[in-house]
Amino acid sequence: MKNESTLLRKICDIRTGYQGARDPGETYQLINLTNLDVSGSIDFNNIKTFSTIQMDEKYLLKKGEILFKKSQSSQSSQCAAGFFNGGPDNLVPSAHFFILSINENSKDIVIPEYVAWYLGEDVVRKYFQSVAAGMVTATIKKSDLEILELVIPPINVQRKLIEIQRLALEERKMMEEFIFLRDKQVKNALTNLVWQE
Template identity: 25%
Template sequence: MENDAVKLSPLGDVVAVRPGYPFRGAIKEAPRGEMAVVQIKNADAERGVDWQALANTEPTGRKQPDWLQGGDVLFIARGNRNVAVYLNQVPGRAVCAPQFYLLRVKDDRVLPAYLAWYLNEFPAQRYFEQSAEGSVVTSIRRQVLESLPLPIPDLQRQQLIVNLVDTARREKQLTEQLIRNREQQLTLVARGLIQ
């Protein structure tokens, strides 16, 4: 019989953790800027990144931008929502703001979508809550993130989890659309009663 034990590995052993692009001061919007910037307001753990809403800007400083790519995971390190966002694909040249850590899987035993899912689940979220620093605006230090114990099931199991997550998201979207449709129908019925 196969051993179904799941191996635990510190996140930093399987993922390269990089800080977001170091803008000097506020991010200044430049409509014809050469890069788009993912900010916290553009990222949601369930819906992903709202690529249409990104601000364009110009690079500041000398650091070469770490361009986002498909398979990356963005982790919101500052604020009250320390969640991960999986980037299935990136439509253009974009970077993430300094409030994020850019996570790139460097171990082929881990699927990036699985990593993002696990970072948003209870065991990891509890770890972040207990490890957050700051009183008004909390943050997760890089060392804390890299020390997170990451369970690594086999790739088949990871893919099964990712498929379940995708199915649950689609079901939720369809349910929300059905609710909106029903509300519109009831509004039309109510308007018809008045006329």
């Protein structure tokens, strides 16, 4: 059975990140390009805070939404999108992002985790590179994102794909930790050999 496909704008509502004034303060946490890591997770270690008198609710990131980097540089293009599975309620993506939410009519045919994964795939990334404008930092237009063709397998296939991806990421983290500890062990052993002579 062939998978269905449709334009992204037909299943997602797309809005732009925050572009307003930022005063000193800690009312909101601003998500910048560097805060979305290669696995699609939000890194809170170096997140900036700010305050403002008026904040439109549309700029606040909500559970189940997708962050998509519209500004793609050679350093940041490795991760095009990330799924937000919940967290602080004062997160505000910067203007470098589009925020996507699955519309009510499409929630029974596609899950947001799958859309986030799809947006980061090599074939899709090549499409974005071909339509992106700019030299040093290529910027993707909302209109180009809206007409992206999204291949939609059955929901059960989407869930299996996301589970496989989750396990693969866990395995990678474990391997990286093992390599780090092994390197440290070898370094300590070599240092001990030198000082014992």
